Amino acid sequence: MSRQITLGSRADNDFSYQNPSVSGYHAVLKIENNVVIIEDLNSTNGTYINDKPVKEAILKAHDKLELGVFEVPVDELFKTINSLELQDKKDFCQEYNDMLANFKNYRKKKIAISTPPKWPIILRVTLTILLITAWLMTDTIPRQYLFILTLLIGLTAVLPSLFMGSATLRNERLDDLKNEYESMLSCPKCKTSMINNSLSNWETRERCPNEKCDVIFKNKNKA
Numbered sequence: 001m002s003r004q005i006t007l008g009s010r011a012d013n014d015f016s017y018q019n020p021s022v023s024g025y026h027a028v029l030k031i032e033n034n035v036v037i038i039e040d041l042n043s044t045n046g047t048y049i050n051d052k053p054v055k056e057a058i059l060k061a062h063d064k065l066e067l068g069v070f071e072v073p074v075d076e077l078f079k080t081i082n083s084l085e086l087q088d089k090k091d092f093c094q095e096y097n098d099m100l101a102n103f104k105n106y107r108k109k110k111i112a113i114s115t116p117p118k119w120p121i122i123l124r125v126t127l128t129i130l131l132i133t134a135w136l137m138t139d140t141i142p143r144q145y146l147f148i149l150t151l152l153i154g155l156t157a158v159l160p161s162l163f164m165g166s167a168t169l170r171n172e173r174l175d176d177l178k179n180e181y182e183s184m185l186s187c188p189k190c191k192t193s194m195i196n197n198s199l200s201n202w203e204t205r206e207r208c209p210n211e212k213c214d215v216i217f218k219n220k221n222k223a
Contacts, residue, residue, distance in 0.1 A: 005029040005080065007067060008041075015077065021045045021068025029059065031081055036060070043067065095188050096205075096217035103202050106181040106195070113173050189215045 006013040008026040017026075023043040030037045039056045040047040045068030049057055059065060065072040178195060185195040190213040194202070197209075208215040 003031045005031070005077070007072065014080075015072075017067065017070055017072070019068070019070040022070050023067075026067045029077065029081070036078075036081060038065070045069070092188055092215050092217055099185060099194075100202055102181060102184045103195075103197075103199070106177065106185065107199060109177055110174065113170060113177065187213055187215055189213055 005015065006025060006028050007015045007017070007022075008024050009016065009018060009022040010024040013025065021044075023041070023045070025041050026043040027038055027040050027047050030039065036059045037056060038047065038049070038054070038059045040054065046053050048054065048064075048066040049059060050064050051066075059074070059077075061074060061078045063074060065074050065077075182193060182195055186193045187208045187210060190208060190210050192208060192210040192213065194205075194209060197205070206216065206218040207213075208217070
């Protein structure tokens with residue numbers, strides 16, 4: 001879709017600059033196929049890109065743009081341009097693939113935080129077997145060894161908590177992880193969060209869950 005943004009000193013321009021060298025309707029930006037073209041509208045003092053006068057030329061985000069002697073803040077122009085392009089865009093298939101990859105990473109990290117390590121359980125079972133064996137051989141094994149084995153088994157019961165941290169700490173880590181991924185797992189247009197969706201929901205989702213949003217994640221018309 002083609003869009004135009006007007007620049008000048010008159011108040012009814014999209015961007016109005018109150019500067020003596022800026023004409024009432026100085027220039028217009030034309031946005032076509034992700035290319036920004038600036039056209040001078042027969043202004044009094046001319047339009048310049050990187051200190052060179054132009055009648056019509058491609059404008060890029062890193063360029064220096066001047067209307068007469070007034071330097072236009074190009075970053076503000078491109079923020080508006082990007083916002084307009086986002087409004088027009090509906091097909092977010094590529095962005096969806098990135099979001100799905102981010103969700104899988106988030107899910108993997110979440111499981112790692114929530115799941116206690118297995119090795120303390122294995123260690124406890126091993127020590128328990130050793131203790132039972134030792135009790136069966138009390139005639140040959142000193143009692144102090146039996147006491148040490150019993151103490152070690154008791155310690156293995158608290159090892160998962162020591163390595164996982166308290167429930168409060170674990171919840172804080174989960175909250176930090178959610179905050180880190182929240183924006184990456186939200187609709188790029190309406191910002192509806194999808195971080196709590198299941199993996200199967202992500203893999204089968206075709207559009208934004210917000211019914212009022214027109215974002216499409218999977219285009220059925222594409223092969």
